[in-house]
Amino acid sequence: VFASKIWLFLLTIGATFALTIALVMPHSANSTRVDVEHTRLGVACGVVNILLAKDARNRVDLAGSFARTPDVVTQLDSASGVDKLDEARMKQVRDVGENVMKTIQGRKPDFVMMVDKRGRVVARVKVDEADFGDVIAGRPLVDDALAGYTRDDLWVQGSTLYLVSAAPVIKKDMTDYAGAIILGHKITQDLATKLVGDLNVDVEFFLGQTEAGGSKTISFDKTALADGVKKLSGDISLDCRANHPFDLKAGNDAYSAIVARLPGEAGAHQAFYSVFVKKPEPRGTWAYFTEARENGGLGFDSFPWLLVGGGFLVALVIGIGLMLYESDRPLRRLAADAVKLAKGESERMNEDSHPGKFGTIARSVNIHIDKLGREAKSAKKDRAPVGAARRLRVVIAASAVGVPVQRCRRVRSDGGRSSRGSNDAAGDAHRFRATHANARADGACRAAHVSGDARRRHPRAEDDTAADVAVERYRAARRPVLQAGLRSVRRRQAQLQRAGIGADLREVLREARQESRRPDGEDALPRGALHRVRQGRQGRAQGDARQRRVIVASGGRFHRQAAEHAKPRQGSVGIEVGCIELGENGSASTANPAWDNHLGDDSATSAAWRFSDGALARHATPPAMIRSRSRCDSASAMMVVGRFAGSGSPRPVMWRWISAAMCGAPASTSGGSRKSSAWRVPAITISRDHGVLPVNISNSTTALA
Amino acid sequence: MFSRLVLVTLATVSSAVEAGTVVGKVEMPAPPDRPPLATKGFLDRAANPMIPVKPVATTPYLVIALEAEDKPPTPGQVSWDLVGDSFAKPVLLAPVGAEVVIKNTSNTPHTIDAAEDNKLVPSGPLNPKGTKSFRLPQAGKIYTIGDRDSPHLKGVIAVVNTAYIASVDASGKFEITDIPTGGYKLRVFYKDHWTDVSQNVDVPAKGKAEPTVKLAAWEKGK
Numbered sequence: 001v002f003a004s005k006i007w008l009f010l011l012t013i014g015a016t017f018a019l020t021i022a023l024v025m026p027h028s029a030n031s032t033r034v035d036v037e038h039t040r041l042g043v044a045c046g047v048v049n050i051l052l053a054k055d056a057r058n059r060v061d062l063a064g065s066f067a068r069t070p071d072v073v074t075q076l077d078s079a080s081g082v083d084k085l086d087e088a089r090m091k092q093v094r095d096v097g098e099n100v101m102k103t104i105q106g107r108k109p110d111f112v113m114m115v116d117k118r119g120r121v122v123a124r125v126k127v128d129e130a131d132f133g134d135v136i137a138g139r140p141l142v143d144d145a146l147a148g149y150t151r152d153d154l155w156v157q158g159s160t161l162y163l164v165s166a167a168p169v170i171k172k173d174m175t176d177y178a179g180a181i182i183l184g185h186k187i188t189q190d191l192a193t194k195l196v197g198d199l200n201v202d203v204e205f206f207l208g209q210t211e212a213g214g215s216k217t218i219s220f221d222k223t224a225l226a227d228g229v230k231k232l233s234g235d236i237s238l239d240c241r242a243n244h245p246f247d248l249k250a251g252n253d254a255y256s257a258i259v260a261r262l263p264g265e266a267g268a269h270q271a272f273y274s275v276f277v278k279k280p281e282p283r284g285t286w287a288y289f290t291e292a293r294e295n296g297g298l299g300f301d302s303f304p305w306l307l308v309g310g311g312f313l314v315a316l317v318i319g320i321g322l323m324l325y326e327s328d329r330p331l332r333r334l335a336a337d338a339v340k341l342a343k344g345e346s347e348r349m350n351e352d353s354h355p356g357k358f359g360t361i362a363r364s365v366n367i368h369i370d371k372l373g374r375e376a377k378s379a380k381k382d383r384a385p386v387g388a389a390r391r392l393r394v395v396i397a398a399s400a401v402g403v404p405v406q407r408c409r410r411v412r413s414d415g416g417r418s419s420r421g422s423n424d425a426a427g428d429a430h431r432f433r434a435t436h437a438n439a440r441a442d443g444a445c446r447a448a449h450v451s452g453d454a455r456r457r458h459p460r461a462e463d464d465t466a467a468d469v470a471v472e473r474y475r476a477a478r479r480p481v482l483q484a485g486l487r488s489v490r491r492r493q494a495q496l497q498r499a500g501i502g503a504d505l506r507e508v509l510r511e512a513r514q515e516s517r518r519p520d521g522e523d524a525l526p527r528g529a530l531h532r533v534r535q536g537r538q539g540r541a542q543g544d545a546r547q548r549r550v551i552v553a554s555g556g557r558f559h560r561q562a563a564e565h566a567k568p569r570q571g572s573v574g575i576e577v578g579c580i581e582l583g584e585n586g587s588a589s590t591a592n593p594a595w596d597n598h599l600g601d602d603s604a605t606s607a608a609w610r611f612s613d614g615a616l617a618r619h620a621t622p623p624a625m626i627r628s629r630s631r632c633d634s635a636s637a638m639m640v641v642g643r644f645a646g647s648g649s650p651r652p653v654m655w656r657w658i659s660a661a662m663c664g665a666p667a668s669t670s671g672g673s674r675k676s677s678a679w680r681v682p683a684i685t686i687s688r689d690h691g692v693l694p695v696n697i698s699n700s701t702t703a704l705a
Numbered sequence: 706m707f708s709r710l711v712l713v714t715l716a717t718v719s720s721a722v723e724a725g726t727v728v729g730k731v732e733m734p735a736p737p738d739r740p741p742l743a744t745k746g747f748l749d750r751a752a753n754p755m756i757p758v759k760p761v762a763t764t765p766y767l768v769i770a771l772e773a774e775d776k777p778p779t780p781g782q783v784s785w786d787l788v789g790d791s792f793a794k795p796v797l798l799a800p801v802g803a804e805v806v807i808k809n810t811s812n813t814p815h816t817i818d819a820a821e822d823n824k825l826v827p828s829g830p831l832n833p834k835g836t837k838s839f840r841l842p843q844a845g846k847i848y849t850i851g852d853r854d855s856p857h858l859k860g861v862i863a864v865v866n867t868a869y870i871a872s873v874d875a876s877g878k879f880e881i882t883d884i885p886t887g888g889y890k891l892r893v894f895y896k897d898h899w900t901d902v903s904q905n906v907d908v909p910a911k912g913k914a915e916p917t918v919k920l921a922a923w924e925k926g927k
Contacts, residue, residue, distance in 0.1 A: 052747050053747035053748060056747040064753075119791075121789075128812075131812050134788070134810075135788040135811065137790070138790040138791025138792075138857055140745075140857055141746075142790070144742075144750050147739075147761075148753050148756065148758030148759055149750040149753065150753055151745065151748060151750035153745070163746075165746075168753050170753065170755050170756055175756070177756075177759065263744065263745055263746055263747060264745065264746045265744050265855075265857065268744075268854070268855075269854075
């Protein structure tokens with residue numbers, strides 16, 4: 001997933017970079033816009049200056065035209081020849097001037113001064129028309145005009161700024177000058193508007209801090225303007241290029257402005273003009289986007305959509321490809337490998353085929369598989385010595401999963417008595433082994449049920465623990481029985497030795513010892529199981545405690561009863577186990593017909609077993625033990641272990657009722673002969689309706705294995 | 706008026722002593738080039754294509770003074786007319802102690818002062834038809850009288866230790882009458898400075914002294 005992460009990282013960096021650009025660009029764009037505005041102001045200022053010069057040229061030409069008017073020449077030439085000007089002459093000359101004014105097309109002058117060659121004002125038109133005779137020579141413009149030059153200037157008359165132009169009046173004979181014509185034009189809004197034209201800026205003229213006209217009258221901060229003018233120096237014609245725009249306030253509005261000094265005499269009055277424009281509002285990214293959209297900047301013709309879309313698709317394909325290569329495909333391989341493992345098609349996961357973290361998962365699974373294998377081997381080794389336990393495992397396994405236990409080992413090995421005769425040593429040995437085997441089978445069976453019951457009570461308890469506990473308890477209970485049997489065997493051995501058959505019995509005895517004890521004299525139960533029980537798993541098995549106590553107690557009683565009744569009677573030795581069926585309502589006491597037959601042999605025992613008021617009882621001489629077990633209040637099973645005397649009616653010699661299946665059956669013996677060697681017992685179905693193991697025993701004739 | 710003042714002065718002197726006349730001429734060099742524009746508009750000035758432009762006028766700015774070692778008689782009043790946007794005479798030579806009376810003959814008020822001594826001219830506007838007078842305290846001083854609101858309005862007063870002063874005409878001639886006999890030193894003032902030209906002139910009791918001075922250059926030192 002390394003490349004995918006790198007790709008994601010790169011994309012994130014790219015996106016962050018793009019976002020940063022998108023956020024920063026407006027600032028840069030705004031700054032650029034301001035710079036552009038400033039540049040535009042400088043250009044506009046220069047343009048205004050050029051237009052003013054052009055206007056000056058036009059005005060000078062107009063003055064020249066005015067001065068060349070014949071009547072003007074005649075009048076001024078005449079006036080120049082007199083020492084004293086009078087009003088009549090003034091009016092005459094003024095009329096001439098007015099007539100000439102009427103002929104001017106376009107913008108007319110705001111005043112006309114008609115000066116004779118001495119510098120005297122002969123007449124004025126449109127301003128101070130009554131004044132005449134004063135000398136205006138001395139002004140540079142007038143002096144130059146009287147000397148024969150045409151030029152322009154800027155005059156300040158009162159608080160009015162005039163653009164002035166002058167031209168000499170030449171005598172008709174071209175020998176001398178007759179005077180000069182001075183034209184003046186005010187700075188008007190119309191003129192200012194024409195000056196800025198389509199420049200999308202405004203211009204305003206100032207005399208110091210006094211407004212002298214402009215395209216738009218705005219109350220600027222005059223101090224800032226004056227400060228801007230004070231910074232100017234050098235050639236006036238370069239002000240627009242040398243000057244830098246500055247911010248200007250007019251109320252709440254912000255403007256960018258540039259100032260330039262005005263030339264001429266007006267310069268002495270701090271005359272200047274300012275070109276200004278409203279400061280552009282800062283704009284955000286969206287504003288630029290909207291502008292681009294409105295201006296068609298997002299069209300396919302003007303925006304590289306194909307490049308952007310292609311880049312996006314490439315990035316997307318690369319990202320998806322990397323995910324497929326690094327994540328999806330390895331995950332599918334791992335899943336397939338896991339499925340194979342689950343199906344048993346493979347024993348381990350192939351670690352090499354899974355890269356990166358998937359390989360780690362595969363290795364972890366393999367490690368766990370190895371661990372389970374080792375533990376299984378260890379558990380198998382621990383439980384191997386005990387044959388009964390091994391068989392118990394089978395039963396536990398079956399009961400744990402609810403598989404009907406269709407077999408409850410039936411070990412019928414006491415046929416020697418009937419077949420070989422009671423005094424036959426080989427028959428005794430055989431019966432001994434049979435007895436021993438029956439005991440083991442009986443214990444295994446009961447332990448199996450106990451363990452199964454415990455498992456149902458505590459499904460989370462470990463199987464091993466429950467089984468081991470059951471086995472342990474069973475062995476603890478079983479040991480005295482075996483010992484009692486051994487004692488009986490020894491006594492019998494002595495008898496047999498006396499009869500000359502001791503050797504065989506010793507082998508039987510050794511085998512019994514080996515079965516019951518380990519060489520070190522300890523119990524053959526797995527140490528691991530005992531250890532786990534001691535280490536605290538007892539708690540989870542506490543649910544089984546009562547049952548175990550029952551088992552133990554009943555086992556103890558079994559042992560005692562067995563010890564009491566195992567005494568050989570009439571040369572017949574054997575422990576018979578069998579099953580009877582107990583109805584759930586306590587009334588059903590029907591046992592196997594074969595059982596009944598046998599029970600029926602004895603009037604004392606042939607009576608039907610039945611439950612009465614939840615208590616197991618028998619109407620005829622019920623065993624005290626059964627009566628004492630009146631707590632058996634549920635349909636359950638009873639196990640009857642009986643030893644039949646050599647002759648006579650079979651009678652139960654001991655009872656042990658447990659909440660488990662009743663296993664075994666009495667041999668069908670009557671009169672010392674076995675009626676059936678293969679005692680068929682009902683099939684046992686273990687259900688899980690109750691906390692204990694209710695057993696329903698049907699009349700099927702499944703043979704115990 | 707200035708001539709009259711001079712004549713009156715000379716007449717007064719001649720009543721006590723014998724007086725003579727000096728009629729001289731200043732040989733002037735070619736007119737100087739027109740100085741660059743002090744103030745120009747958006748355009749440079751352009752000579753008209755019809756006839757040649759006039760040369761720079763120099764004689765209005767040229768004044769002759771005859772100085773003697775004796776102290777001049779008590780000076781009188783010197784009148785100086787302000788005619789519109791200029792003085793009638795751009796250069797005025799006045800004896801020390803004389804009272805200069807500036808009369809505004811135009812319709813425009815002015816606020817005049819002396820650039821070299823702002824206490825020389827009484828403060829306040831010089832209204833049309835109004836006058837403003839002051840005395841010249843020290844000989845040798847040159848004052849520039851002007852209006853700060855009208856930079857083009859400018860006149861020069863040179864204080865001299867004599868009352869024998871004359872302007873020159875367009876040809877450079879000048880004449881001073883009723884000069885007491887004796888030796889004098891003729892000096893030439895141009896525009897705003899004394900030229901290097903000086904000449905000793907003996908004024909005879911009868912007849913005329915006809916000095917001719919040659920002005921080598923308009924500017925001093927050139």
